[in-house]
Each structure stands twice: as structure tokens, then as C-alpha cells.
Amino acid sequence: EVQVLESGGGLVQPGGSLRLSCEASGFTFSSYAMSWVRQAPGKGLEWVSGISGSGGSTYYGDSVNGRFTISRDNSKNTLYLQMNSLRAEDTAVYSCAKGEDSGSYEPFDYWGQGTLVTVSS
Amino acid sequence: SYELTQPSSVSVSPGQTARITCSGDVLAKKYARWFQQKPGQAPVLVIYKDSERPSGIPERFSGSSSGTTVTLTISGAHVEDEADYYCYSAADNKGEFGGGTKLTVL
Numbered sequence: 001e002v003q004v005l006e007s008g009g010g011l012v013q014p015g016g017s018l019r020l021s022c023e024a025s026g027f028t029f030s031s032y033a034m035s036w037v038r039q040a041p042g043k044g045l046e047w048v049s050g051i052s053g054s055g056g057s058t059y060y061g062d063s064v065n066g067r068f069t070i071s072r073d074n075s076k077n078t079l080y081l082q083m084n085s086l087r088a089e090d091t092a093v094y095s096c097a098k099g100e101d102s103g104s105y106e107p108f109d110y111w112g113q114g115t116l117v118t119v120s121s
Numbered sequence: 122s123y124e125l126t127q128p129s130s131v132s133v134s135p136g137q138t139a140r141i142t143c144s145g146d147v148l149a150k151k152y153a154r155w156f157q158q159k160p161g162q163a164p165v166l167v168i169y170k171d172s173e174r175p176s177g178i179p180e181r182f183s184g185s186s187s188g189t190t191v192t193l194t195i196s197g198a199h200v201e202d203e204a205d206y207y208c209y210s211a212a213d214n215k216g217e218f219g220g221g222t223k224l225t226v227l
Contacts, residue, residue, distance in 0.1 A: 044220050045164065046218060106154070107156075109166050111165075112163065113162075
């Protein structure tokens with residue numbers, strides 16, 4: 001059974017940092033690109049970042065480019081999102097999603113339930 | 122950047138056909154996906170490549186494309202289809218969701 005499980009969310013002050021993790025199981029992790037998608041409370045979905053199966057290619061949305069870094073450890077079947085210089089508008093539930101293949105950084109068929117990040121003083 | 126525009130809400134009675142549109146210049150060149158999200162749940166892919174249906178998705182869900190507009194059609198909507206629906210596409214190595222459409226079936 002395919003599963004993806006996020007962790008690492010919490011309360012952080014503006015300007016602070018946080019690292020999110022997404023542990024995957026039930027599929028050959030290195031064969032699939034992965035992405036992060038967020039949803040602010042009561043708002044719609046926002047694509048945040050994507051990474052190829054090998055980790056060699058990374059992609060970012062305009063609102064996080066230069067502040068967030070996506071990475072993966074295929075030996076641990078784990079996806080990461082390092083978030084720096086956090087702002088109040090980054091407050092959201094962050095979910096990871098499995099891609100369609102190794103090169104497609106877009107969310108596809110399996111999503112986690114997400115982890116809540118709250119940026120507030 | 123680019124935008125994908127959806128109606129904020131659509132309402133139908135059970136058994137009727139629901140149509141949700143998504144418009145954007147990028148859709149003339151790139152495929153769209155549709156995700157269904159029910160309250161408190163993770164999104165579920167219901168259509169990809171404009172009109173392909175993943176395994177396990179009921180046949181009443183279909184997708185179509187014309188120019189810069191894609192349409193999600195639910196033929197004979199069920200009460201359990203009530204949810205938020207988001208279109209999605211990507212260009213220039215960036216993904217983008219539409220603003221979402223709340224489908225009410227009652």
C-alpha cells in the first residue's frame with residue numbers, strides 16, 4: 001500500500017526556520033518525482049515545490065523561491081522541505097504528493113494528510 | 122506566472138450533470154489535472170491529461186478541453202460528489218492550481 005506521511009510542522013516565529021519531512025512507502029521512491037503543496041486555513045491549494053526522482057532537478061513557486069529548499073534522500077525514502085525566513089503568509093498545511101514518473105514534479109496520485117506550519121509571534 | 126480561473130461555486134441536484142470550467146492561456150499548450158478535496162481529507166486525482174481517468178475513479182467523472190478552457194463533467198452527480206474541485210496545470214517549471222470550485226449537490 002502506497003503511503004506518504006509528513007512530519008515536522010509546528011509553531012515558528014517570523015523569520016525563523018523549519019524543516020519538514022515526508023516519509024514514503026509502498027513504491028520505489030527513487031523512481032518518482034515528488035512535490036510539496038500547501039493550503040492556508042480556509043484557502044485553496046498552492047503548489048510550492050517539486051523535485052525529480054534522482055534529486056537532480058528542483059523547482060519552486062515564486063512565493064517561496066530563494067527561501068525554501070526541497071531535497072530528498074532516496075536511501076531513506078524521505079522527502080524534505082527546508083523553510084527559511086518564514087513569514088506569516090507561509091502559515092498552512094503542507095502536504096507531499098507523489099508524481100506520475102521520475103521527471104514530473106507535479107502532484108499526482110498519492111498525497112499525505114499534511115503537517116501544519118504556523119508562523120506567528 | 123499564469124492564472125487558472127474557476128467559478129467559485131456550482132450547484133446541482135442529485136442525478137443532474139455538473140460542469141466545472143477552468144480557464145487560462147496555458148491550457149492551450151499544457152495538459153490539466155483535476156483534484157477533488159472533501160473537508161478534512163487529502164486531495165484525490167480524478168482527471169489527468171485533460172480527459173484521462175485514474176483507476177478507481179467512477180465513470181461519471183470525465184474531462185474535456187477546448188482552446189484555453191478545460192471542463193470537468195460529473196454526469197449524474199451523487200451526493201457524495203459534493204466537494205471542492207481544483208484544476209491544475211504547469212508551465213515554465215512551475216505548477217499552478219485554480220482557485221477551486223465548491224460543488225454542492227442537493
